[in-house]
Amino acid sequence: MTALLEMRAITKEFPGVKALDRVTLEVKAGEIHAVCGENGAGKSTLMKVLSGVYPAGSYDGEIYYEGKLAEFRNIRDSEDRGIIIIHQELALVPQLSIAENIFLGNEAAKGGVIDWHETSHRTEALLRKVGLRESPATLVDNIGVGKQQLVEIAKALSKNVKLLILDEPTAALQENDSRKLLDLMLELKAQGVTCIIITHKLSEVRYVADTVTVIRDGMSVSTKDAKAGLSENDIVRDMVGRDMSDRYPPRARATRERC
Ligand SMILES: Nc1ncnc2c1ncn2[C@@H]1O[C@H](COP(=O)(O)OP(=O)(O)OP(=O)(O)O)[C@@H](O)[C@H]1O
Ligand SMILES: [Mg+2]
The missing domain is CATH 3.40.50.300 (P-loop containing nucleotide triphosphate hydrolases)
Structure with a gap:
């Protein structure tokens, strides 16, 4: 190799x-x-x-x-x-949804307006890849640390890691x-x-x-x-x-x- x-x-x-x-x-x-x-x-x-x-x-x-x-x-x-790093201290925003966290700073926009339908759709696909069945709209605060790590990985996958x-x-x-x-x-x-x-x-x-x-x-x-x-x-x-x-x-x- x-x-x-x-x-x-x-x-x-x-x-x-x-x-x-x-x-x-x-x-x-x-x-x-x-x-x-x-x-x-x-x-x-x-x-x-x-x-x-x-x-x-x-x-x-x-x-x-x-x-x-x-x-x-x-x-x-x-x-x-x-190259995507997931830090020792998780960097998700607890008050935002899973979908918002995944696409924060990288939103799917149509004519300057965030396309929530598309964002939610893409989030679902990413969550499936990491084995999470949560809804994209679920607040990060409402899931445990184990699932938060998986959301971080889903976010990494959204960036072509x-x-x-x-x-x-x-x-x-x-x-x-x-x-x-x-x-x-x-x-x-x-x-x-x-x-x-x-x-x-x-x-x-x-x-x-x-x-x-x-x-x-x-x-x-x-x-x-x-x-x-x-x-x-x-x-x-x-x-x-x-x-x-x-x-x-x-x-x-x-x-x-x-x-
Ligand atoms: N921003 C910083 N300013 C000053 N010193 C720092 C900074 N970051 C790390 N250090 C120091 O550099 C050394 C290495 O720290 P580092 O965080 O890389 O260790 P680590 O191997 O990740 O440890 P841990 O297992 O505790 O996470 C330590 O002595 C630490 O105190
Ligand atoms: Mg360390």
């Missing part, structure tokens, strides 16, 4: 914090690529660099997408190329909603959508991921084939930088030595 995306030596600093230090990420076309790392490792920052939330010029390094240097100035630029980025999509979900979301990812993969998922849940990595990249303290640690007998312990070792059996060093002995 060829690389759809190559992020090379990405460095991103905030005042007083180097969030990313020469991070590399290579994602193959058509795969599900998991990005793992402990809290604060730099996962969300890396995805914000990729999607233009942090524009070209605000970070060092290069992004190659579909074989070309990409210098996104904003989210719109990356969306135009089919090629590379879908999900930042901790299951963090607030119950087990069966998580499973539905992961199964939908597998379905989208079968349709040719490439996906990056950030998750702390290693069972999910094993369930959906083809490849897993671990970042630690803003640095790339490893990229491994997730289907080649990779254990959860292997991933955790990369995430924390030592073997789990060393997680609690023999403090008692150290104390004795000091005495």
Whole structure:
């Protein structure tokens, strides 16, 4: 498989914090690529660099997408190329309907007037694709977080997504909603959508991921084939930088030595 995306030596600093230090990420076309790392490792920052939330010029390094240097100035630029990010903090407007949320900023208009019939019709088709039976007119506030995630994905599908980025999509979900979301990812993969998922849940990595990249303290640690007998312990070792059996060093002995 060829690389759809190559992020090379990405460095991103905030005042007083180097969030990313020469991070590399290579994602193959058509795969599900998991990005793992402990809290604060730099996962969300890396995805914000990729999607233009942090524009070209605000970070060092290069992004190659579909074989070309990409210098996104904003989210719109990356969306135009089919890169859609669903943030850790969901971005839906609770007081608006599902249809309004999906087409917000992207309304089907006829002569400057929003065509609600068309919008509703298209929303129904998108909701079917993500397995939701809600009416397009239902307020987002009246559906649970699991369904809200699916609405976010329906919104991504409305934009002709090629590379879908999900930042901790299951963090607030119950087990069966998580499973539905992961199964939908597998379905989208079968349709040719490439996906990056950030998750702390290693069972999910094993369930959906083809490849897993671990970042630690803003640095790339490893990229491994997730289907080649990779254990959860292997991933955790990369995430924390030592073997789990060393997680609690023999403090008692150290104390004795000091005495
Ligand atoms: N806008 C910002 N301003 C200043 N520092 C930031 C900003 N965003 C992130 N950071 C810092 O950069 C580092 C990486 O943060 P980031 O949110 O990318 O981590 P993460 O791996 O997504 O963590 P989590 O698992 O908690 O979501 C952290 O030290 C964080 O405090
Ligand atoms: Mg994060």
